Amino acid sequence: MERSPKMEDALVSSHKLITYYTDEPEKSEEIRPVLNRILVRDEDILAIVRSDISRNGIYNDEYLVTTNKRVLAISTDGQVLKEFNLREIKSASIRPYLGVCALVVNTDSGSKTVVVYSKRRKSAFEKVVTLINDMVLLKIPTNELKSTLRQYLSFGKRPTKRSVFFKILKMTSSTWPLIVLTLFLSVLASLIGLLPPYLMKILIDQVLVPRAHFDLLTKIVIGLLAVYASTSLLNIARSYVRLKLNQKLTFKLRALIYSKIQFLSLDYYDKYSYGDLYSRVMDDVSRIITFVSVNLEAVIIDAAMIAFVGILLVSMSPLLTLISMLPIPISIIGTMIYRKTAPKYYQRSWNKWSEVISILSETLAAPILIKSFNKEPVMIKKFKKKMTEHLTTGIDIFKYEQKLWPAIGFSFTISNLLIWWYGGTNVIHGILTLGSLTAFTSYMWRFYGPINDLLNHVRAIQRAMVSGERLLEILEAELSVKDSPHAKDVEIKGEIDMKNIWFTYDGIYYALHNVNLHIKPGEHVGIVGPSGAGKTTLVKLLLRLYEPQRGEIYIDGINIKDIKLSSLRRQIAIVLQNPVLLNISIAENIALGKENASLDEIIAAAKAAKAHEFIMRLPEAYDTLAGRRGKRLSGGERQRIAIAMALLKDPKILILDEPTSSLDALKEKEVSEAVDELTKGRTTIIIAHRLSTLRKVDRIIVMDKGTIVEEGTHEELLKKGGLYKQLFEAQVEGLTRMVPTQIRK
Numbered sequence: 195m196e197r198s199p200k201m202e203d204a205l206v207s208s209h210k211l212i213t214y215y216t217d218e219p220e221k222s223e224e225i226r227p228v229l230n231r232i233l234v235r236d237e238d239i240l241a242i243v244r245s246d247i248s249r250n251g252i253y254n255d256e257y258l259v260t261t262n263k264r265v266l267a268i269s270t271d272g273q274v275l276k277e278f279n280l281r282e283i284k285s286a287s288i289r290p291y292l293g294v295c296a297l298v299v300n301t302d303s304g305s306k307t308v309v310v311y312s313k314r315r316k317s318a319f320e321k322v323v324t325l326i327n328d329m330v331l332l333k334i335p336t337n338e339l340k341s342t343l344r345q346y347l348s349f350g351k352r353p354t355k356r357s358v359f360f361k362i363l364k365m366t367s368s369t370w371p372l373i374v375l376t377l378f379l380s381v382l383a384s385l386i387g388l389l390p391p392y393l394m395k396i397l398i399d400q401v402l403v404p405r406a407h408f409d410l411l412t413k414i415v416i417g418l419l420a421v422y423a424s425t426s427l428l429n430i431a432r433s434y435v436r437l438k439l440n441q442k443l444t445f446k447l448r449a450l451i452y453s454k455i456q457f458l459s460l461d462y463y464d465k466y467s468y469g470d471l472y473s474r475v476m477d478d479v480s481r482i483i484t485f486v487s488v489n490l491e492a493v494i495i496d497a498a499m500i501a502f503v504g505i506l507l508v509s510m511s512p513l514l515t516l517i518s519m520l521p522i523p524i525s526i527i528g529t530m531i532y533r534k535t536a537p538k539y540y541q542r543s544w545n546k547w548s549e550v551i552s553i554l555s556e557t558l559a560a561p562i563l564i565k566s567f568n569k570e571p572v573m574i575k576k577f578k579k580k581m582t583e584h585l586t587t588g589i590d591i592f593k594y595e596q597k598l599w600p601a602i603g604f605s606f607t608i609s610n611l612l613i614w615w616y617g618g619t620n621v622i623h624g625i626l627t628l629g630s631l632t633a634f635t636s637y638m639w640r641f642y643g644p645i646n647d648l649l650n651h652v653r654a655i656q657r658a659m660v661s662g663e664r665l666l667e668i669l670e671a672e673l674s675v676k677d678s679p680h681a682k683d684v685e686i687k688g689e690i691d692m693k694n695i696w697f698t699y700d701g702i703y704y705a706l707h708n709v710n711l712h713i714k715p716g717e718h719v720g721i722v723g724p725s726g727a728g729k730t731t732l733v734k735l736l737l738r739l740y741e742p743q744r745g746e747i748y749i750d751g752i753n754i755k756d757i758k759l760s761s762l763r764r765q766i767a768i769v770l771q772n773p774v775l776l777n778i779s780i781a782e783n784i785a786l787g788k789e790n791a792s793l794d795e796i797i798a799a800a801k802a803a804k805a806h807e808f809i810m811r812l813p814e815a816y817d818t819l820a821g822r823r824g825k826r827l828s829g830g831e832r833q834r835i836a837i838a839m840a841l842l843k844d845p846k847i848l849i850l851d852e853p854t855s856s857l858d859a860l861k862e863k864e865v866s867e868a869v870d871e872l873t874k875g876r877t878t879i880i881i882a883h884r885l886s887t888l889r890k891v892d893r894i895i896v897m898d899k900g901t902i903v904e905e906g907t908h909e910e911l912l913k914k915g916g917l918y919k920q921l922f923e924a925q926v927e928g929l930t931r932m933v934p935t936q937i938r939k
Contacts, residue, residue, distance in 0.1 A: 225257050228272040238262045238336065241325055243318045245311040247294060258297065258309045260322055262329075262336045265299065267309050276308055286326035287703065288319065297323060324698070331704065332696055332744045358662040365669075366486050368446060372439040373486065376432055380495050383428040385502070389421050394632060439487050447479045447665075454668055459675040460739045461699070470548040472555060474668060477547070478661035485658035489651045496644030496651070503641045510634050517612050518638050521605035525645060528602045532595075532656070539594055540660045543587035550580045606642055613638060675738050675759070683761040686749050686846045688715040688877030690736065695745035697735060705731045706742070706900045715750075718878045720888035722921060723897035729881045732897075733849045736879075737766055749847075767845035771852040771881075773836035775824030780809055781816040783824075783835055787842035795842060803838035805831070848873060851881045894918065 229239060241260040248254035248269070256275065259266040265283065267276040284300045289307075296307045297319055311319055328334045366373075393414050452475060463471075507515040557564060557573050564573055613635065621628050690713040697706040706728045713719050721729045734740055735747060738754055747754045754762060767787070775783045784799055785791040796816065800806040808831055812818040824832045840848065850873075870890070882888050894911055896904035896918045904916050911918035 225268055228268060241322050243322050245309040246315055247310045247312055256309055258322060260325055265308060280329055283330045285331055286323045288323055358659050361666060362482060362662045366443060369439055369442050372435060376435050376439060376491055377494060379428050379432040380491055381498060383425050384495055384499055386421055386425050390418055393417055436487055440483055443483045443486060447482060448475060451475050451665060451668055458671060459673055461674055462671060470552060473548045473551045474664050478664050481658050481661040485655060489654045492647060493651050496647050499644045507641060514613055514617055514634055518609055520609045524605045525602050528598045532598055536656050539591045540657050544660060546584040546587050550584050553577050553580055675741050677758050678755045681756055681758045684752060684757045686765050688846050689750050691748040693746050695742045697742045704900055708901055713877060716875060716877055718873060718891045720880045720882055720891040720894045722882055722894060727897040728900040729897055730851060733879060738762060765846040767840040767843045768849040769836045769840050773832045775820040775832055777819060777822045779817045779819055783820055784838045784842060787839035791842055799838040799842040802841050803834045805834035805838050848876045848878045852883060
């Protein structure tokens with residue numbers, strides 16, 4: 195059967211309107227008819243993102259549509275406001291302004307603003323900028339982009355409460371025996387606790403009212419005593435089991451989250467603050483533990499009690515039972531409304547609390563910075579502001595809950611009054627005994643109690659589900675840097691090849707673009723350039739702390755993705771410009787360079803790094819704690835410890851990031867000797883601002899604005915008269931100014 199032109203057009207339209215990324219699918223449907231009209235054959239929609247500020251500068255919707263051929267700005271009434279062919283776009287970027295941002299494309303005729311949006315829409319537009327740059331700068335094929343965009347789309351979808359619930363249960367599966375034992379003890383205690391109202395019914399109807407069967411009085415009292423004693427013992431046993439359950443859960447979940455955080459790639463740390471991660475490990479785990487050990491158990495017990503007590507109530511008086519059921523539909527409807535609308539309030543409260551933790555942690559981490567700039571009042575004001583915002587979310591939650599729970603509670607009160615009125619009338623007319631009414635009202639509150647508890651537990655479970663989502667964000671986070679399926683241990687020699695490397699931290703601004711570099715085994719290479727040129731970024735990629743968006747890195751002809759991370763990092767050492775030490779002993783810090791290092795090896799490495807002398811002057815020598823981030827040591831001392839770590843590691847490739855920048859002239863000479871010893875026979879990359887550091891390198895690489903602009907020896911680069919010569923002359927001029935006039939003469 196042949197296709198008619200109309201059928202062909204319909205098929206094309208259907209294909210065109212597949213959207214691979216939109217953070218608001220419902221909103222994007224508004225402009226579908228417009229897109230169906232304006233798109234050409236073989237044009238795929240890759241992304242639709244809503245802007246909340248119109249071209250007139252007022253709050254109104256406009257849409258940014260990115261296809262495999264064009265970038266379009268479209269109004270809600272279907273008007274194409276701006277249009278750019280991908281062939282004319284050189285790059286895309288975001289320009290922040292006061293309260294708003296603009297998405298800008300760089301074309302042959304200059305920079306052009308496509309749309310303006312509020313900072314609330316920042317995340318969605320950052321992804322679109324990445325998409326545009328991937329197409330126009332990296333020339334990534336559309337099929338590859340579609341795969342990436344599907345990941346964006348799945349990332350944007352929040353998991354269902356059901357999936358979060360079952361994933362939490364799966365995480366806690368090892369504690370199920372303790373959970374079952376706790377449930378058994380709780381159910382048993384609850385069932386025994388149902389006996390007193392029945393015993394009181396017998397006491398009233400068979401002993402007190404008829405004033406007979408006095409022998410039952412003693413038996414009933416003994417029975418009540420036995421009930422209270424057994425429930426007390428069961429509660430003690432349940433409390434002990436629950437304590438063991440809490441301890442096991444706490445250890446398992448915190449260890450699980452902490453372990454995952456340790457293996458997360460650095461780009462994950464770029465997304466979340468220390469305070470936010472701390473809040474997840476501590477606060478969110480605590481809520482999950484409460485959910486599993488308290489709320490989940492209570493929900494099961496309450497449900498069982500409702501069923502069991504409900505049967506008792508029906509057996510005593512079906513009509514009174516019917517009256518007692520009147521508040522139940524109101525409770526169910528209220529709970530359904532609560533479950534649907536409450537998460538946004540709790541999510542907002544959690545986010546504000548994370549901001550409080552972030553400010554607190556950042557303040558405690560940088561007291562010198564704050565005090566040196568006299569910013570204590572500013573930080574106090576900022577902390578109070580964030581605390582106020584967090585407390586305000588608590589008030590918002592309270593106000594929201596007061597719209598539901600008092601009305602539900604009032605319905606229970608009305609039902610109770612009706613039961614007393616109707617039941618009392620039946621007692622007066624002899625239809626119902628006083629003992630039966632007393633027992634019924636007692637059981638009725640035991641029926642209402644679990645229902646009210648269920649409502650309260652729904653609130654706690656709602657909070658736990660939000661915490662569960664936050665934990666699952668970490669646990670289910672994909673590692674952007676991981677071993678390939680074919681990765682293996684490799685003994686490397688040190689040849690490095692970087693081919694067509696493109697890299698961006700945020701997906702918007704490229705820290706490296708089109709970098710190509712070859713380093714021979716054992717060669718000593720210096721990398722220089724202005725701040726922000728991409729020098730440190732280059733070596734981070736070599737260590738696979740990040741993955742380039744485009745291009746490949748090879749060591750000894752092997753793609754580093756095919757070398758196990760443990761093997762790669764074991765054979766590469768880096769000495770940072772500002773080394774960070776752990777708050778453990780000096781010896782333990784140095785021993786990080788080699789597993790199971792002996793004390794003799796540690797001391798030998800310290801001596802080679804010219805660190806032994808100052809270490810022996812410390813109060814406890816090699817057993818002295820370095821302090822948090824190594825703050826008990828000076829910058830130069832930390833740097834020498836870092837060199838000792840590298841010496842002990844005995845790497846095949848060595849990276850030095852300004853290794854003598856924190857040293858005075860006298861110490862620099864000593865440490866330079868240690869550095870010379872360290873670099874012998876190793877492929878060495880030295881990042882330097884101080885060009886004197888590069889006096890012995892074989893070759894110098896000059897970087898600027900994320901790419902290599904020059905390379906050669908010192909003399910060759912001076913003859914070229916390019917950026918290196920400018921940097922060199924600027925440093926010589928600076929040194930000349932520092933020398934006293936009398937000496938210069």
